[in-house]
Amino acid sequence: MTPTSSGWAPTLLRVRMSYPGYPPTGYPPFPGYPPAGQESSVPAPGQYPYPSGFPPMGGGAYPPVPSGGYPGAGGYPASGGYPAPGGYPGAPQPGGAPSYPGVPPGQGYGAPPSSASFSGYPQPPSQTYGGGPAQVPLPGGFPGGQIPSQYPGGQAPYPSQPAAMTQGTQGTIRPAANFDAMRDAEILRKAMKGFGTDEQAIVDIVASRSNDQRQKIKAAFKTMYGKDLIKDLKSELSGNMEELILALFMPPTYYDAWSLRNAMQGAGTQERVLIEILCTRTNQEIRDIVRCYQSEFGRDLEKDIRSDTSGHFERLLVSMCQGNRDENQSVNHQMAQEDAQRLYQAGEGRLGTDESCFNMILATRSFPQLKATMEAYSRMSNRDLLSSVGREFSGYVESGLKTILQCALNRPAFFAERLYYSMKGAGTDDSTLVRIVVSRSEIDLVQIKQMFTQMYQKTLGTMIASDTSGDYRKLLLAIVGQ
Numbered sequence: 001m002t003p004t005s006s007g008w009a010p011t012l013l014r015v016r017m018s019y020p021g022y023p024p025t026g027y028p029p030f031p032g033y034p035p036a037g038q039e040s041s042v043p044a045p046g047q048y049p050y051p052s053g054f055p056p057m058g059g060g061a062y063p064p065v066p067s068g069g070y071p072g073a074g075g076y077p078a079s080g081g082y083p084a085p086g087g088y089p090g091a092p093q094p095g096g097a098p099s100y101p102g103v104p105p106g107q108g109y110g111a112p113p114s115s116a117s118f119s120g121y122p123q124p125p126s127q128t129y130g131g132g133p134a135q136v137p138l139p140g141g142f143p144g145g146q147i148p149s150q151y152p153g154g155q156a157p158y159p160s161q162p163a164a165m166t167q168g169t170q171g172t173i174r175p176a177a178n179f180d181a182m183r184d185a186e187i188l189r190k191a192m193k194g195f196g197t198d199e200q201a202i203v204d205i206v207a208s209r210s211n212d213q214r215q216k217i218k219a220a221f222k223t224m225y226g227k228d229l230i231k232d233l234k235s236e237l238s239g240n241m242e243e244l245i246l247a248l249f250m251p252p253t254y255y256d257a258w259s260l261r262n263a264m265q266g267a268g269t270q271e272r273v274l275i276e277i278l279c280t281r282t283n284q285e286i287r288d289i290v291r292c293y294q295s296e297f298g299r300d301l302e303k304d305i306r307s308d309t310s311g312h313f314e315r316l317l318v319s320m321c322q323g324n325r326d327e328n329q330s331v332n333h334q335m336a337q338e339d340a341q342r343l344y345q346a347g348e349g350r351l352g353t354d355e356s357c358f359n360m361i362l363a364t365r366s367f368p369q370l371k372a373t374m375e376a377y378s379r380m381s382n383r384d385l386l387s388s389v390g391r392e393f394s395g396y397v398e399s400g401l402k403t404i405l406q407c408a409l410n411r412p413a414f415f416a417e418r419l420y421y422s423m424k425g426a427g428t429d430d431s432t433l434v435r436i437v438v439s440r441s442e443i444d445l446v447q448i449k450q451m452f453t454q455m456y457q458k459t460l461g462t463m464i465a466s467d468t469s470g471d472y473r474k475l476l477l478a479i480v481g482q
Contacts, residue, residue: 171442207478286323319363370408
């Protein structure tokens, strides 16, 4: 296993997560992620109009890599990776989850907004899923945020995904009404002109425009002033604020491709970034990323993964970057039963582990199908598939397999947990914080915030405010919607 630049050994990643048993009554359907049959929106090679050398190849200065490399200077917490205290919110308590009336199966897939794509930029393939705002009551929490001692190991039981959340997901950033790209370009130009920079004016515009609108501002700026907005911003900003602003101005597909490239450049590989992107995106998103990676960096993503990873982890990531997961949203309960049986016989039911069986099922089955398989597994074996994966695997392949299962249970909870661990303990992993806040800001950040409060008895905004400072904090809070 390649150690990350923070230098912690893969052994720290072995985690024992206590997930409550899954009830036979099943889970509410996850809100239509991923949408089926969406058209590819990646432009032809060379159509991402970034200035040459943006970002520079060969480990240049964009964005500045914090000392100690990515992840952020503080590195990942030594607490060992992903477990939410108290288990995953997608897993209801024994005794059964309530059935949710009025949620027809497969409801809640939304098509991308109809605004025309601009100068060859792709739209985020999945900006909104389904209907209006999901109202989720915030949990009463425990007094003072303390978990009562009667829960073993200080682990509180967390509810499954609330009914309202199954109706659809939404981002915190919506396209601005009465949008005028030229007016915005002019405000940005004034903010950067003369002595000093008016960061507040930049924050106000960037945080309240959709990604598509930011692309239009970038084009208008070049048309009006004959200058490149990105270069101007880079010369005015530095550190985390620069990284955050530049991330917001990259089209979503380009940002994912750039993050993957950045994770594999230079010494060491940031395996967590590869897992976070490749194991959570939809088929269309992954295919678009693969094409963009080739057209922008002139490289083959699969080849780079093969040369930077090895063993079962390499095989899992290569499977992921095919973008071929079944996306049929209906569940085949007979298959779930058979898959559960096969997984048991490939792991807990034998000496050693048949890793290829786990890879095959977790890489090909749809997320709703995997959720049904997890329920069948716990009914059949009286064990929890996530904890079985923890016993049978270790290191990055364990993290990757768990990420797939966690997304099948409750995708927003997975990202909430990643955000929590990016800020928990000494130092902040700013790259992870920026990447998740930006990449989910138009997809499901509303639900991520709700799950965060439920899981950690504090709001995402509170934690960001206490962990960051200055304009960087202002802009993050503006995106998160505090």
